[in-house]
Amino acid sequence: xxxxxxxxxxxxxxxxxRAFDARxxxxxxxxxxxxxxxxxxxxxxxxxxxxxxxxxxxVMRVDANGASLDGKRPSAETALHLSLYRCFPEAGxxxxxxxxxxxxxxxxxxxxxAIRGHELVKAFPGVTTHAAEIVLPVxxxxxxxxxxxxxxxxxxxxETPPPAYLIRGHGxxxxxxxxxxxxxxxxxxxxxxxxxxxxxxxRREA
Numbered sequence: 607x608x609x610x611x612x613x614x615x616x617x618x619x620x621x622x623x624r625a626f627d628a629r630x631x632x633x634x635x636x637x638x639x640x641x642x643x644x645x646x647x648x649x650x651x652x653x654x655x656x657x658x659x660x661x662x663x664x665v666m667r668v669d670a671n672g673a674s675l676d677g678k679r680p681s682a683e684t685a686l687h688l689s690l691y692r693c694f695p696e697a698g699x700x701x702x703x704x705x706x707x708x709x710x711x712x713x714x715x716x717x718x719x720a721i722r723g724h725e726l727v728k729a730f731p732g733v734t735t736h737a738a739e740i741v742l743p744v745x746x747x748x749x750x751x752x753x754x755x756x757x758x759x760x761x762x763x764x765e766t767p768p769p770a771y772l773i774r775g776h777g778x779x780x781x782x783x784x785x786x787x788x789x790x791x792x793x794x795x796x797x798x799x800x801x802x803x804x805x806x807x808x809r810r811e812a
Contacts, residue, residue: 615785618785619640619665630705637703640701666678686700698782698785699788701780708799727740730794742771743772744772
């Protein structure tokens with residue numbers, strides 16, 4: 607699903623930025639968001655904007671190769687958004703959050719994150735039972751986006767690919783058919799990360 611106009615996409619991205627900032631999922635200038643447009647280009651957040659103070663001027667257009675179409679500078683992580691759009695032609699939006707709990711969890715996990723027994727996994731697309739085990743990959747961070755793309759590629763090629771993934775020390779990436787579905791994926795993953803962190807703390811104290 608794609609946004610019909612850039613203006614609609616920019617408005618939706620601004621709303622997500624303010625919502626994520628209000629939940630402490632976008633500290634400082636962290637996080638970035640994108641929406642697929644009907645003309646084959648993409649609306650993405652401009653580099654360096656605080657997401658709680660985002661306006662339509664903080665959203666720009668890039669082509670399928672990440673080249674700016676309006677002279678503004680996109681986030682370096684735009685390449686990760688575009689790689690997800692290439693993998694999932696049905697994806698209409700990609701969101702990256704940067705909460706304390708997701709970052710902390712990514713730093714303590716020794717491998718991928720297996721989520722079991724949570725009712726909220728049914729917020730993920732295609733999941734219909736709490737008994738499902740959802741495995742979100744955790745890949746190492748890098749300033750070279752090609753290294754992250756290479757690390758996540760085998761996971762995205764699974765028969766049943768994950769709805770999101772974590773970059774160690776860097777937070778969550780989630781996607782969906784539209785920005786509402788992508789936001790629901792991130793919200794569920796963020797809640798599950800907070801729950802996982804709390805459970806680990808309680809087990810240590812018990």
